[in-house]
Amino acid sequence: MTATGRIIATRDRLAKASLLVLLGATGCTVGPKYVRPQIQPPPAFRAVDNAQTSNDTKDSLGDQQWSDIFREPELQDVIRAALANNFDLRIAAERVLEARAQVQITRSQAFPQITVGGTGLGANLGNSLNNIVESPLADGSLSLSTSWTPDFWGLYRRQTEAAREQMMAQVWAQRAVRVSLVQQVATTYIQLRALDRQLEITRRTVEARRNSADLTRRLEEAGDAPLSDVRQAEQLLYTATTQIPEIEQQIQQNENAMRLLLAQEPGVVLHTAPHALSPPPEKLPTGVPSELLERRPDIQQAEAKLRAANAQVGVAKAQFFPQVSISASGGVGGDTLSSLFNPSARTIYGIGSLTQPLFEGGRLRGQLTLSQRQKDEMVANYLKTIYTAFRDVSNALIAARKQRDAREQQELLVAAAEDATRLARARYASGATSYLEVLTTDSNLFSAQLNLTTIQQIEALTLVNLYGALGGGWR
Template identity: 45%
Template structure:
């Protein structure tokens, strides 16, 4: 009868916990003003209405340079920020386990043996006593109002937010490595152009010196030719410094000590399409890791309102203890040695000085802050995509015009050298046109780099790069 009574009580308590209500609001995604198409698309692109996004492509398909692929693979394995994000996921998983455990009863076992002897007194002999005990303790706070279930819901959402945070770091890391590698290849190309220009100018200087010795020109032309040589020569140390520092930066992204970085394709050989499909803005809400992370944080804040409101209601706790107690070990597990207790408590807050009400208001304010942050994150994502769509198209247009400028400056330099050799003009004309040509070549490299960087940032803005 005793066992039946205990079982029935536990079963009744379990039913109370299962059938209890869950206070607090259930989560509903806030309304978001989503545009039909991205601002920044050309009318032709907007008319196509392509649903597939450039971000759906794997990063190893977007970046065709084999050496760049190896660098990204290494970074995804060794980067410290990404590894720390992995440990934060483990922390969130452990926190979820701790929070979820509060929904269940705790059962513990204990055993004790006490042997005690009192000293002999004048009128009393010495007394020796033995007490042996083995028992089980049962404690359970019944989650009748859903306090622990709401807390578990919040912890689960925090875990999901942490996982999306790791994916955001992956997206950022892929983009950073690609951008740093393209920047390095641009510096390499600028250094190559500068060294070629220096060699050409040195040859021109030697020719001018020969002409001076022959009396065909003046010393002023030599000094002007020297200016061209010294200008190109002064650029080389600066570029070499930037290359070494850029290699150090890439090494740190890879989780390595500063070291040289192997190269693959040149900057001008990096394949990239002239236009990329952006997809639908509504799909961005499901794809961008930062938006998903913000929504999971909102879900957690929403669940915390239920946790705060549950404090208004009574807390129901069940306790039980069963075991054996005897003065002799030989009779410890006999029938008469058995003992048990069972009880329950109910605690209802009556006066807390406004603490419970303030806790609810705090949770509600934090939830409203999370809503605003979620909506702000979405608008920021739309702006980022639009900015990069415009940037990619305009950098292409700028690069085309810069190429025309290089071609024109190159021909002007050729003609000015011919005119100088024919004695038609002074060396000042050669100096001016050669300087313009050198500057135009370096600017063209920067334009080519900006076009690739805009592509990388567009891929990131659309939420590409995190999928394994």
């Protein structure tokens, strides 16, 4: 091999080695690698009186579809309509698309930027109309330029990673909205059915008290009862009649709330399902607590935010390293259209620059400290979200058992109050007691019946709350 050949071969090897070094450096990414915070979930959820739920993972309530949990056709219809039209769900979907576009914007920084342009000045016109215009162009150019900042330290890759994790946080936020929406619709529907039952109880009470007031007036007119008994009977009657417009107001306002969830104007909503306030099953499978880390969308959202914060630490660290910028431009020019693309008129030049921060007044160090503190904040937020999920499930399990006990005792109270009222009315009709006893027992009965409906409502909602706490409804 000649000397010239050896020089050429050496130059080629150096060029290849330089290219490998460049590619290797471009593949370097500074910053910490994400590691999920260590947490030891309890073996089972705490239930009532410190009892532990079964750790059987089969048929967990959170893995079932909402249509398998809420079986009333009316309720299924409104949930289905809400999932199709709800404003909050649509807003959450738009935020996902916005975050996806932001990923595209951020990722574009890693690619070369190419631009093309041209100029044209003046015109070369003849002195008379008889002259032929050879070219209207007096001066013109056409240029192509490019610029690129190689991502040696992974600055753009970390920024893209952070943007992508923020997008995933929005995806999980959308699913969290879906879980919350199913809960809101089911809760509002159960509240409507409880108000319907309270209105029914109140109307029956009004009818009974109106009959009692009429009887007392007849007794007073016959001289068998004092006027005070009439006034006490009227007091009972008007106490019940006052409740009717208040309950009707709550019903209509809850209907408006439901219509908003359906993205509809205020109006009437059907709520006639007879078993909406039925108690939930005694045995509610929950699975093991560790499943919540994968099933609950708010936990996944918190971890996505933590991943984004971890990537931002890498962004802050990459700012300490030198940045290389490469730009090149080429073009052609001339004073006629024919000479505009003449190869002899071309111009080509390139520029490379290297910048290394030396003194920023603590800005870079402050950015790094800030990103590290924000990551620590996201770690705490992630752990809090997990433990909040454990609390939500435990609270729902405790409520399911305690509300069952409360409802059973309230049913006994209602039965006793009904019997006491019956006996008091019979004693009053026979003249064995004053109307004050009737007033007292009747008031206690009315209050007990309304409280029973409230407890039945709360007990029915324990199933809704447990289902939401387990992260059900979004799959």
